[in-house]
Amino acid sequence: MDLDGFDDAFGTNENGSGPPPTNGNGVEESDPAADFLAREQSNLAGLEDDVLSSSPVANIITNGNGLLDRSASPDLVIPSGDDDNLRPRSPSPTVFSQSVFSEPREEPEKIRIWREEQKMRLEEKDREEELKREELREAAKKELEDWYKSHEEQLISNRKANRNAEKELVAETEPIEPGSEWERIAKLCDFNPKGSKHSKDISRMRSIILQLKQTPPIKRQQ
Known part of the structure; x- marks a missing residue:
């Protein structure tokens, strides 16, 4: 006021x-x-x-x-914890930093050349890899065709061998004579097998067949 x-x-x-005003008697x-x-x-x-x-x-x-x-x-x-709110604050650098990083920067000439060369090298490498993949595809295709061809030839050969063996067996078939049974059985056995760890031991059976072939049992006459 x-x-x-x-x-x-x-x-x-x-x-x-x-002085302040007074009246006529000199009193304030x-x-x-x-x-x-x-x-x-x-x-x-x-x-x-x-x-x-x-x-x-x-x-x-x-x-x-x-x-x-x-x-x-x-x-x-x-x-407690409000001291940060009472601390004098400095101007925020957010606006300044955004203005600095938002400005377009021109790429140096050396970096630009390096990028172009790197791009060309990568494209060339991609072309080489594509060629190698194509070569591998062709090689795999040829190997598969060769395998099918060999497998077919093997099947034909096995069929032919089985037919010949069947013909020979039929040609050799004769009326069974008494005492020749074990000899014919011995022909069907392989007495020189290639043994393996997982195969069963049949050596005792082979020896019995050989013994019966050499000395067949005599039938009892009735």
Whole structure:
């Protein structure tokens, strides 16, 4: 509240100085307005002193880092973890960094040449790999055809050998004579087999067949 105007109007003369007006007897004339303003100024001054002395903000003391000094202000309650909010903040570099990285950068000549050469080398390598894959496909196809051809020839040869063996067996078939049974059985046996670990031992059986071939049992005459 600006009270200087009231002071000029009621407490001083025209030139801003001089005693207050008096009556004809030389006694100072009491001015009710001036007295009222003086009382209001005194009350306002006392109120301002009370507010400043009771405010906790006036007692806040910061340390050298710009943070609140809790030891100097024990009456001030500050929640834990809020020191970062009271720390003076520096301008965020986000806008600056975005403006810097958003600017288009021209690629150096050496890097551009290297990229072109690398691209050509990769394309050439891809062509060579494709040619090698095609060669492998052709080789695999030829090997498969050769295997089918060899397998077919083997089947034909086996069929022919089986037919010949069947013909020979039929040609040699004669009426069974008494005492020749074991000799014919011995012809069907292989007495020189190639033994293996997983095959059964039939040596005892072969020896019995040979013995029966040489000395066939005599049938009892009825």
